[in-house]
Amino acid sequence: MERLFSVPLKGGKLTDVYRCSLSELEGEIESYPSALAVFDDNSRAAYEGAPPSSMILPPGEEHKNWSSIDMILQNALRLGLARDSMLIGIGGGVILDMTAFAASIYMRGARCILVPTTLLSAVDATLGGKTGIDYGGAKNIVGTFFPADKVLIVPQLLRTLPEKEYRSGLGEVLKHAILSSDDALMRFLIDSRDKVLAREDGTVMEMIRLSLEVKISYITRDPEETKGIRSALNLGHTFGHALEALSDYRVSHGEAVAWGVQRALDLGRRLSVTPPELAARGLELFSLYGYDGSYRVPEELFPGYMDAVAKDKKKKGGAVRFILMEGQGSPVAMALSTDEVRSAVV
C-alpha cells in the first residue's frame, strides 16, 4: 500500500488515501477483527476475497434511502460492533455515501474505510466527508459531514467499469481541471488523452491523484461548507443536477456535470464573468474528450427544468446559486435570473 495523501478535515481528523492492489485490499479488510463490509451486487462480484462479515445492498440511487441505512445499522448491532469497529464501504458513490453515513451515526461515530469501485466515486465521493441519503424526493438531503479514516484506491477495480460509468467519472475529473488554480491536471489530461481513454492503470491513478489534489485544496479550506469556498466544487452541478432529474436519471451524473460545466463556461463568457480564453480552453478540453455539450433543453421542458433547479438543496436564503468561473482557480457563486438560466440551457 502506498500512501498518496493525508488530508486534514473536520475537527483535525485525518483521512489517509492509499493506492493498493486487490490482494493488499483483501489483506487490509481481513485484518480488522471487528468490522462490517458493505457491498452492492456489482462490487461484491468484483471483489475476490471473503471478508469476515459482509452484507450486500441492492445497487442504484433508488436504494439510497433510510431502509438501506437501517439494514447496515441492524447488521452492526447484530455483530455487536463497538465505536472502534470498522465499517467498510466498497462500491460506487451510493454505497460509499451510505456506509459513511451509517458509520457517522452508529454509536455517534464508528470508524470507516471507503473503497471506491468507480472513477466517479474515487474522485467525487471519497474525500471531504459528505455522507448522506435521499429523502422525501430530495437528493442527499439527509446526512452528515464525516471524513473516512482511510480511502483505498484499487486501480484493478476500476478497470472493469462499463464505458458509460468511466465517462461519468471523467466528467468530474474535467471539472476539477477547470477549478484548479494551476495547469497540472489540465495539461496532464491534454497530453495523456489516449492513455486516459485506454484506462492505462498508471495513467488512471495519476489522473485520480491530480484530481484529488484539486478537490483537497477546496475542502481543506472549508471543511463543513460554511465559507462558500467548498461550494465551488458544485461547478456544473446546479445546471447538471436539474438535467439529471429532468431525464429521470438516464443521463449519468458525470455526463450531466460535464454538460453543466460547459453551460457555466459559456454563460460566464457571455455575462463577461469568465475571461474568453479561459472559457475557450475549458470548452476545448471537454470537446477533446468527446463531450459535445450541444444538447439544449426543449422550451416546453424548461418549466420542469426550473422546478428541478428550485429543488436543489443548495438554496440558501431562498436564492439558488450557480458557480461561474471568474478566472483560473477563481470560482464565484452567483444568483441567476430565470432568463439567464434559460439563455444558458435552452
Add this chain to the structure above:
Amino acid sequence: MERLFSVPLKGGKLTDVYRCSLSELEGEIESYPSALAVFDDNSRAAYEGAPPSSMILPPGEEHKNWSSIDMILQNALRLGLARDSMLIGIGGGVILDMTAFAASIYMRGARCILVPTTLLSAVDATLGGKTGIDYGGAKNIVGTFFPADKVLIVPQLLRTLPEKEYRSGLGEVLKHAILSSDDALMRFLIDSRDKVLAREDGTVMEMIRLSLEVKISYITRDPEETKGIRSALNLGHTFGHALEALSDYRVSHGEAVAWGVQRALDLGRRLSVTPPELAARGLELFSLYGYDGSYRVPEELFPGYMDAVAKDKKKKGGAVRFILMEGQGSPVAMALSTDEVRSAVV
C-alpha cells in the same frame, strides 16, 4: 436574556447558554422566520405562545426512535427549511436529543436551539452535543455529536415539574457535585437544601449554573468522548442504566443514577480506590437529599441485571467499564469482575 456561558465544543462551535423568562423565550422563537419548533404534549401545554411552525411528538422514551426523527425531517422538508433554518426543541431529554439529532442530519447540519423543560434535561441533555435515538433495543445507540447553537433555560418552565421529575434531575446534580474538582456545588447543595427542595427560582437557576460548570469542565476537555475524560460523566450510569432497564424504566433516570453513584462510592471505598472521607461525604449528600440507596438487586434478578450491563453501549474492546472516584474531581474507569459488581448491587 442573560448569557450564562459560551461553551466551546466540537470544531470550535460555541454553545451559548442563556437564562430567560417565558416571554423572552417566546420572543426569541418567534424571531426566526425559518424555523420548526418541536414539542411533546407536556411541553406544548406549558408553552403559552403560538410559534410560527411547530409540531408535537408523543412523549416518552418509547418514542425516541427513527419514526419520530422521520416526522421531524418530513416537516422540515415540507416547510422548505434550509441549512441556516432553526430547529427548536422544547421539552425533556427525549425531545432535545431527537431535535438535535434531526438538526444534525438535516442538510448535513441545520441550526439548533434547545429549551429544557425538566431539571434533568437542563443539566444533562443540553450541553455537550450528544444527540440520539434508541435503536434495536439499545439506548442512544444511533446519534451524533452536534452541539446546539443556543440553550435557553427558563426557570418558569421547571417550576411546573412533577416532584418525581424534579428528583430525577436532582440525582444528576448530586452526581456533578461528586465529580467536581472543587467544593462549590457540594457546599451550595448542603447550604441551600431547603430552598432547592422548595424549588425557589433563583436557587434552582444557581444550582443549574454550578452543575453545568462541572459538566463543561469535562466535556470541553474531551468533546467527542475519545480521551476517556468525558466518560467520567457516566459516574453511576453503568450501575444505574442496568437498574433502569431491569425495572422496565419504572425507576427514573436520575433516581437510578443517584443509586448508581452511591453504589460506586461504596464499592470504591471497599476496593480502596475511593478515599473513605470522600465516600462518606458523598453518601451523606445523597442521604441529605433523601436518597437512601439501600435498595439491592435480588439475587435471582442478578443475571438479568448483568445482561443489562452487558448491553450498555459503553463497552469498548469487549469490557464494560465502571467509573469510580479516586479522589475529589478524579474519576477513573475500571473494568469490574462479575463478583465485584455483585458485591456492589446485590
